[in-house]
Amino acid sequence: MTTKAQQRKEVLREKLIVAAEERIDRDGVGALRARDLAKDAGCAVGAIYTAYDDLNALIMAVNGRTFQKLGQVVASSVDGAGEETATSRLILMSNAYLGFASDHTNLWRALFDLQMRADDQVPDWYLQALRTLFSHIARPVAELFPDYNHEQLDLMVRALFSSVHGIVLLGLEQRISAVPLAKVEQMIGQVLSQVGQT
Template sequence: MSRRKEYTPQQLKELILSNAERIIAQHGRAGLTARALAETIHYSPGTIYNVYEDMNALMVDVNYETLGRLQAYCQQKIATLPADFSRVSGLAYAYADFARENLRAWEAIYAPSRKMEHDNAPALPEYYQQRLADIFLMVENTLIDCLKLPQPTASSSARLLWACLHGITVLNLNGTLGLVGVEQPHAMIDDLLTQYLARYL
């Protein structure tokens, strides 16, 4: 069996990746099984393993794409905002909004690898880490451009704010804070930014 002319290896990989993304958007990480994915693309489970080392490797690619969409989403959101505090808060809102609008894909980024293998956490590839670094840089530059933070401060503040933003988003989406309402995250973000960045406003 073979369908050599159907797809180039490249196209096949993209077919697998895009369908994996679609399944995750609909049913979350838990819904992405080798068999379910194989069925949607009309291949057998084994084929997936010819393209990806294992399901985790596929997840890395999926998450990489998600990060890319997150970055694009943020950039698009802040593009029209003036270079002042409103752009900083717009960027922060964008993170929270993206997580809400792409809940299952966003959750998958932080979902632990399924394999137990009693300890090993596989290191993330270079290009993946580079994209993370790019995102941090976006935050850092926004702080510099809009609030005139000095370089070294901007770098550490960007990381801190990103982490806080992440925590706010996680706990709001999983209900730990015991509150509901879509406006809650934005109110918390406002509070964080105005207090933490008070010196620069």
């Protein structure tokens, strides 16, 4: 049974996550400050550190929610697309990934920009959120490569994710890639259309 102190801590944790999520979405993870969060959540600055070990731990909590939302967007992009080819479903999911990254660029960047020390452990729930995202990609990949074992499939899923992620990242950094965002979907389609054809 949870005590009132534990309940208050959970309420504070939720308020801080919401406040941090809003600030990251608007201003980016680099602009996150404890004083601003305390004001937004209606608590003392010191109270933040009773709820989370540090701001990185709070950012991880926000990232966990972002991964869940991203996973839902990717999964829903292929709802009702059961008759589409595996390649078409990969393209639909990749375009959904691009759409999420474009609409929530700062939250999306925070997933990959988190500063961690070499000895920091990535929480299990964070890894599980990433595995869930990869599981959506794994289904069509398994159809394209039916002879692959689990290890080969996992590597291919990660390779395809990395490829799409790189295209999206450079597409959002137009000054680097010089590719208009409208053309990024076309690039993704061109790359993924070649998967499984060799």
